[in-house]
Amino acid sequence: MADSCIAARLSHFLALTEEEASALARLEENPRDYRRGEMIGEQGAPADELFIIRSGWAYSHISFDGERRQILRLEFPGDLMGTSSIAFGKASDNLTAVTDCTLCPLDRPALRQLFIDHCRLAALLFVISQAERVSMDDRLASIGRSSAKSRIAALLLDILVRFRIMHGEDLDRVEIPMTQEEIGDATGLTPVHVNRMLQELSRDELISRKKNEVHILDEVGLVELAEYINRYADVDTSWLPPPEA
Amino acid sequence: MADSCIAARLSHFLALTEEEASALARLEENPRDYRRGEMIGEQGAPADELFIIRSGWAYSHISFDGERRQILRLEFPGDLMGTSSIAFGKASDNLTAVTDCTLCPLDRPALRQLFIDHCRLAALLFVISQAERVSMDDRLASIGRSSAKSRIAALLLDILVRFRIMHGEDLDRVEIPMTQEEIGDATGLTPVHVNRMLQELSRDELISRKKNEVHILDEVGLVELAEYINRYADVDTSWLPPPEA
DNA sequence: CGGCTACTTGACCGGTATCAATGTTAGTGG
DNA sequence: CCACTAACATTGATACCGGTCAAGTAGCCG
Structure with a gap:
């Protein structure tokens, strides 16, 4: 194939x-x-x-x-x-x-x-x-009910988790080709504030950044901050119709 | 049946x-x-x-x-x-x-x-x-990118438009059986601020309130404020598989 | 009448936006 | 290889929206 x-x-x-x-x-x-x-x-x-x-x-x-x-x-x-x-x-x-x-x-x-x-x-x-x-x-809840820092954390986690579907479970760093302005448009924040929050996440040693690459240092901490729930882990396909043979 | x-x-x-x-x-x-x-x-x-x-x-x-x-x-x-x-x-x-x-x-x-x-x-x-x-x-965009007053306006319009499906197109008032705290939970605002925004909408003569009933006075103005798009136009089912019979 | 619950109002605070300046990087043409 | 440019990232100063806290009011139901 x-x-x-x-x-x-x-x-x-x-x-x-x-x-x-x-x-x-x-x-x-x-x-x-x-x-x-x-x-x-x-x-x-x-x-x-x-x-x-x-x-x-x-x-x-x-x-x-x-x-x-x-x-x-x-x-x-x-x-x-x-x-x-x-x-x-x-x-x-x-x-x-x-x-x-x-x-x-x-x-x-x-x-x-x-x-x-x-x-x-x-x-x-x-x-x-x-x-x-x-x-x-979850994004609606994140944007509606949590702080700027949590929203950024949630976005990063979402990207990470979705990349793992294709690239394997031990992935802990992602190249993010978006500008900070685009990240702001995704999280409902201004580019300036996105920048400050990324810096805070680094200062808290939850992530580190080099160019566009984000390295997840403390995934547990991020999950807690973002109150993130990985929904893709729970997908249930057991009930689907059988293969048609 | x-x-x-x-x-x-x-x-x-x-x-x-x-x-x-x-x-x-x-x-x-x-x-x-x-x-x-x-x-x-x-x-x-x-x-x-x-x-x-x-x-x-x-x-x-x-x-x-x-x-x-x-x-x-x-x-x-x-x-x-x-x-x-x-x-x-x-x-x-x-x-x-x-x-x-x-x-x-x-x-x-x-x-x-x-x-x-x-x-x-x-x-x-x-x-x-x-x-x-x-x-x-649309809700995500509303909550992520617009002001408190616009979000409330968008919620009111959404309720109105959905009620019209069942109660006729000339409906211009709705009984809203939610507390202001619940409206806040829907729009990502605190109950106190919901109250203030409702009062502002009244003061602007976009709506009027009596008990829980909201009367839409200036729908065009509300739509403009909320940047509301009515999606409940006809859903297109023309492409579906044919009936099996 | 009392005791809820929800609504209203005011004072104040903090998080985020806004505005503006500077630094940094990548690309482009000479 | 360098000068120039245009995005983009970073930083600081300040403003304002909406949150927080607290007190008071109005219905409502026993």
Whole structure:
């Protein structure tokens, strides 16, 4: 099987059949490249594509009066982006490339076919989307009810934990290619204050930084500070329909 | 057919086949009553039920150290609560009755069977969960990036717009049976500040209040202040798999 | 009537935003 | 290789929004 990002991602939750893996691989036939900072999709534009990230980072965000904006989700290799446009004809958010990245567009008919042919994968996508929703719940709680320092800690942990899905459990450092302004847009803070909080986290010896790389020194301390709950650890796939053989 | 809450809800989005409707009807169990303030489900508890609200208000919330908490979603009649427990064995949030209310519990194992037998319904649930996610996106943006007054305005508008679905488009006043502390838990504010902002909205003649009833005086002004986007436009289900019959 | 609970009001404080200046790094063209 | 530039990161000074604390008021229900 040619390397399919989405298959690699899903197989962390479930042992895929040969059939399923190749159906997924077929979704990724026409990769498209975007440059750092390039806008992939725009709020309000008619959208009948989803994207699977093959490489690079992207994020979805809502912007207000042109200045303020809120980053909603960071999207990593293997993630399925733009799923909100499944429910609406129009995109509800902007998609922007954080780094140069390669995406595999996938149109709604293809997804539909997947739902028909591979119910088990459909159910798995549903489960994953619930997990994402729960993690949005946690972000809402974090932004609504905790301090700037805790929010930054929560963001860092979320990135770390999600990277571990692809890179192994002993990962303790991540290259974060976002500007501090972007981190602020994700956490609801100003860039200046992001900077100060990162410094405080370093001073508290919870993390250390070199260039864009963040090294997690005291994960337990960070988890406590952020009141972080790792939701991906609890995903339950035992109830899914059986493989179709 | 005895009135099935969930079939009624889903048929707002899609014409159900006879087969599908009766499969849904089989999921239903006896309605259950809860009193104002009663906890319906608890964070971390094993959860194998979903609920459809037949009457009353409820909300889901996460609580932290016992004091602080964040209300995630307000749930009104017709809403499906507890879907995150489909993906996890355990509830990720608390469910509490705002008013006395009547709920229809749905059996989770039976819902699993539904995924196997009726992929189209599974896809529909997927779509609905995406729509909910988009509305969470808006709340995240509101809480992350706007002022206290705007957040209150956004909450009021959201309640109003969702009530209109059931009570008609010319509705301009809503009875809100929440305490100001609960409004604070929904918007990430303290009860004291909620009070001040409500008074400011009144002083600005955007709303007026009598007891718990809020009268929307200047909807355009509120929408502008909150930068509110009404997402409850038609959900697009045109791409779903065809009925199986 | 008393004792809740929720709402209201005022005084004050602190965390975060804002504004502004400086330092640092990467890229670009000569 | 260096000068120039443009982002981005860092630092400091100050302002303000919303939090905290505390006291008082108004309903409501026994």
